[in-house]
Amino acid sequence: MRFDVITLFPEMFGALTESGVSRRALQKQLYSLNTWNPREFTHDRHKTVDDRPYGGGPGMVMMYQPLKDSVDAIRQAQTTKPHVIYLSPQGQPLTQEKVAQLAQLDSITLLCGRYEGIDERLLQTEVDEEICIGDFVVSGGELPAMMLMDSLIRLLPGALGHDQSAEQDSFSDGLLDCPHYTRPEEVNGMRVPEVLLQGNHAKIDAWRHQQKLLRTEQRRPDLLARYQDGE
Numbered sequence: 001m002r003f004d005v006i007t008l009f010p011e012m013f014g015a016l017t018e019s020g021v022s023r024r025a026l027q028k029q030l031y032s033l034n035t036w037n038p039r040e041f042t043h044d045r046h047k048t049v050d051d052r053p054y055g056g057g058p059g060m061v062m063m064y065q066p067l068k069d070s071v072d073a074i075r076q077a078q079t080t081k082p083h084v085i086y087l088s089p090q091g092q093p094l095t096q097e098k099v100a101q102l103a104q105l106d107s108i109t110l111l112c113g114r115y116e117g118i119d120e121r122l123l124q125t126e127v128d129e130e131i132c133i134g135d136f137v138v139s140g141g142e143l144p145a146m147m148l149m150d151s152l153i154r155l156l157p158g159a160l161g162h163d164q165s166a167e168q169d170s171f172s173d174g175l176l177d178c179p180h181y182t183r184p185e186e187v188n189g190m191r192v193p194e195v196l197l198q199g200n201h202a203k204i205d206a207w208r209h210q211q212k213l214l215r216t217e218q219r220r221p222d223l224l225a226r227y228q229d230g231e
C-alpha cells in the first residue's frame, strides 16, 4: 500500500512511523509513506497557503493552487492512479467495513485540512471521497488521517503477528469485543471466569461469543440490529 499525505505538519506522522505495529509494518515494507507540504508548492516570499474567506466570516481557508500542485506532484510521482480521500466532519462516517474495502487499494492519497476549510473547487475536482472519523471536530485532518492509516495498516497481510489476528477484532464480525483476562488468576479478590481456565475450547468460544452479543446489546444496540440483519 502506498500512502501519500498532503499536510502542513508532516512531522506529526512520526506517530505512525516511530512506534508499534505501523512502525514494524513500515520496516517490513508492507506500506510506504510520503508526505507533501503545500508550503513547498507556493511561489511567494511568505509561502502563503491560506487566505481570507469570500463572504467574510472568521478564520482562513486553504488556497486552491498549493494544494492542486501538491496533488499533481503526487499523481506525477506514481504510475498508479491514487484514491484521494479528504478527512472532515462533512465526510461519510468511517466503519470497519469501509476500512476493509480501502485496504484492498494500492495507492491512497490523504488530504489533511487546517484552518476553517479548503477551497471547495479543490474538493470538487481532486477528491474521490470525504471520510469522517467521528461526529466531533479536531484542529486538523492529520490525526483523523493517522487513525484511518493505522486502521488500514493493521489489516495488511503480515502487519499483525500470527498471535494477533485482525479477524478477531471488535467490529470485524460487527459485534463488540468480549472481556479479556491474563495472569494472575485472582487479583484483589477478583477471579478469572472459570470457563476460561478449563481448556475446553468449544465452551470458551461459546462463552466469548455470548459475551460479545451481551456486550453489544447492552452498549451498542444499534450495532446489534445491523448484526442480526446480517448486514
Ligand SMILES: Nc1nonc1C(=O)NCc1ccc(Cl)cc1
Pocket (backbone or CB within 6 Å): 087, 088, 089, 091, 112, 113, 114, 115, 116, 117, 118, 131, 132, 133, 134, 135, 136, 137, 138, 139, 140, 141, 144
Ligand atoms: N471529525 C473528523 N473526521 O475527519 N476529520 C475530522 C475533523 O474534525 N477534521 C478537522 C479539520 C478538517 C479539515 C479542516 Cl480544513 C480543518 C479541521
